[in-house]
Amino acid sequence: MTATYLDCNATTPVDPRVVDEVTHYLCLEYGNAGSRTHGFGQAAKERVNKARIQVSDLVSGKPDEVVFTSGATESNNLAILGLAAHAHRTGRRHIISTQIEHKAVLEPLERLQAQGFEVTALAPTPGGWIDPDAVRRALRPDTVLVSVMAVNNETGVEQPLREIAVVLGDHPAYFHVDAAQAFGKVVAPLRDHRIDMLSISGHKLFAPKGLGALVARRRGYDRVPLTPLMVGGGQERGLRPGTLPVHLIAGLGTAASIAAGEHQQWVAANSSAKTALLEDLSALDIVLNGDPERTVPWTLNFSVPGVDSEAALVALKDLVAVSNGSACTSASYDPSHVLTAAGLPQDQVAGALRLSWSHLTPAIPGAEIAARLASLRR
Template identity: 70%
Template sequence: MTVATPADSLVGATADSAAERPVYLDCNATTPVEPRVVAEVMAFLADEYGNAGSRTHGFGQAAKRRVNRAREEVARVVDAQADEVVFTSGATESNNLAILGLAPEGERNRRTHIVSSQIEHKAVLEPLEELRRRGFEVTLLPPTPGGWVDPDEVRRSLRPDTLLVSIMATNNETGVIQPISEIAALLADHETYFHVDAAQAFGKLIDPLRHHRIDLLSVSGHKIFAPKGIGALVARRRGYRRIPLKPLFYGGGQERGLRPGTLPVALIAGLGLAASLALREHGERIQQCEAMKEAALAALEPLGIAFNGDQARMAAHTLNFSIPGVDSEAAIVELKDLVAISNGSACTSQSYEPSHVLTAAGLPDERVAGALRLSWSHLTPSVDWVAVAERLRRLTGTAIG
């Protein structure tokens, strides 16, 4: 006789509930963990559980080897060196380390001007606000109506005392890809450091992030099918000189003293494998996401949707649009049993504040209030887009076509 355990009951309940759940279309908030990554993480939780800092036995040595390999895997995606990768808890910490960690250098050399944009994630805007309180001058550039930062505006904002330019690679709300390569090129003859928040772009946008004029690049594991709680800061050398970052906290000396604390080997292993898979399978994943977008647009465009962001620059896995006369909260409720979507960044969605990204682009209040963000991945199952469009049509009170 087989006796059911509590774990068996939990697995059964999870499988039943998953079958009834809507299709997840909020991958810009977080992605599912890739099954191969799950297996890798579990192996280093259950079997190879050594501390990478323990050098006196095989358990620690195995852990250290996996950490070193993960460093190489992350670095390879952006054409960096393995020892230029610092593991963190995620892109928020990486952004803070890049921005606040440069502050002492700026104060020492009286370079206290920073250029960024109004459409950055709060994980960039709030550290910048902290530096403003400390006496730094921060220039926040507005986006174009299409949701991207004009490189000429960056060039015009540069000054001899500009310490840092910080521009994201892909906007988390609109999916608009920013002109990172052009900005990197115009900084070629300027001493300023260039930081890119690549949380939404790492492993999805390859060539622009390999530009060696990018000094600092923030990575988030849970945006590329790795677990939450792990990320990295890539800090490229300039010649033989490392970026003069100071740590945010102290104790233990790990990660060259920039990020002390026991390394989460299992999470690092997951990030490393996720990075490797993203690079190897990049073309196939993009094709799948583009096919999903084509299917979505075929069903949704007859509703007269207004794109919130330049479609020519929008990532293959994201749509941000408004439907005339339709409020985003009403649409989310109407669709909740079909698809799980959002109306903006996960960091502000609980507050129901108008999107600072769409507001900065100069969109009318009704467009901002009606904005819907749909984001998917190569792991997303098929969506009944016709049903989605029909539900949204009900809210408009009109017939499709």
């Protein structure tokens, strides 16, 4: 029996149209985009430039604001650690972030703290979202960066980016958003030009693993004053050296183009699937982890009273592929830092399960999931 894949927040399947594009530039037009002396290199360069347009269009940006990276983890590191030299030069070394960020944000912030930066990590509301007024209260003249994710990877709670952008207003602090779970799925909020930097991962948007981007918007003519984390080669305006993986870049560009035309259909399909799943689980009296009014349609994080998540994973493993937290911390059995930060009861945190799907997911076996979880009640 093949389990139904319900872990799309960890990684999505690759869209067949993206597979075709990646294969073409991997096997047929395989030139190096840095080769200037022949047609193979020119074709590669043109495809990279087209991908910059496809990615930037989705967030109402400009092609030359797109820096290709290995994924959102690298993009987050570049956005945060890359500002350190500017912060030292200006004497503004205060950063605002949240307690529910991905480790790819929290750990770079810890590194800056060790260098003398002051980090204010805001706690979420019990519903899992950051109150914009908390950002307002934390904002100081020496704040250099505000970093808030778009959609939480564990709970699926969408953060109030527009309201936070209004709070920041004309303050000089740079606004960084980890958009790994949102890019191509939550479109309008990411087009707000008060957001200075957006981190993207292709494998969250039906493209292959290993490729992402940092969209770093200009303020007028001024670029975000980032210092590269690596050197050697000068690619990506010197911010990310190394030979460009043209086939992966082509895949991300295609995925972004598909999302631009189809994301509303995805929302409708995912919403219908969520409604049906909640109906199937209703007899279990599940407790939702995350404000249901703010949760995206493709994620459900819940606890079943009396059921431990580790036991649930064992009981469900041949039926559905699900998780009980972030894929990047799945080797750890520590309680979810996201749910703990929201102040949820310990037993509720210990019982949390995350189901995440997409428009490519076949029918979710909700009734069978409910039956197996019911059998585990103590």
